[in-house]
Amino acid sequence: MKMLITPSILSADLSHLQNEIDSVASADWLQVDVMDGHFVPNLSFGAPVLKTIKTTLPLDVHLMVSNPADRIAEFAALGVKNITFHAEAVPETKARKALIQAIHAAKATAGIALNPETPVSAIDDVIADIDLVLIMSVHPGFGGQKFIPSVLDKVRAIRKKFPNLMIQIDGGIDPKTAVLAREAGANNLVAGSAIFKTLDRSAAMKALRS
Numbered sequence: 001m002k003m004l005i006t007p008s009i010l011s012a013d014l015s016h017l018q019n020e021i022d023s024v025a026s027a028d029w030l031q032v033d034v035m036d037g038h039f040v041p042n043l044s045f046g047a048p049v050l051k052t053i054k055t056t057l058p059l060d061v062h063l064m065v066s067n068p069a070d071r072i073a074e075f076a077a078l079g080v081k082n083i084t085f086h087a088e089a090v091p092e093t094k095a096r097k098a099l100i101q102a103i104h105a106a107k108a109t110a111g112i113a114l115n116p117e118t119p120v121s122a123i124d125d126v127i128a129d130i131d132l133v134l135i136m137s138v139h140p141g142f143g144g145q146k147f148i149p150s151v152l153d154k155v156r157a158i159r160k161k162f163p164n165l166m167i168q169i170d171g172g173i174d175p176k177t178a179v180l181a182r183e184a185g186a187n188n189l190v191a192g193s194a195i196f197k198t199l200d201r202s203a204a205m206k207a208l209r210s
């Protein structure tokens, strides 16, 4: 299974965002961390910022927000590739299924994210409907945090049951933890500081791939 490398622009120099995005042109996807200051303590950016950037990379929107259903239309209008919402923000099955349908209607793939403390069983009701599971290996809200290795058990458990599902892992991913994530069965690595806090971004992404 091809390993996708997905730089997270939260860790980029936001005062030169277009240049930063140009510097990761060899990535597979580009992740936009949308934070509302309510579901997570941090406040980041949304569709108005995304509208200003030019890239041919597929856009991966990670909604760390309490009301993800309200955000789908604006990202659909931008033709994003994937939209991921948090299981913790949408506990009811009916609402989850409606949200997944809305994301699919927006011609995007649908992802569901699990915080480190949330068990895989929390998404038993929709795992057959989604296109991607995002396993958070840090507590969401900030870049530059330390990888939480215990989440690898969740990657292994999902990979064992769903050999073809895209499993994305996000938080503290660097060349060392990328090996652990790959061995556990992840096939999409999100990295912020390991890429944007280095000078040679292509080399940083190559180091994650190898």
Ligand code: DX5
Pocket: 008, 010, 011, 033, 062, 138, 139, 140, 141, 142, 143, 144, 145, 170, 171, 172, 173, 190, 191, 192, 193, 194
């Ligand atoms: C954290 C974000 C992550 C973060 C990754 O809430 O979802 O994408 O930006 O940054 P690093 O790779 O530095 O942990």
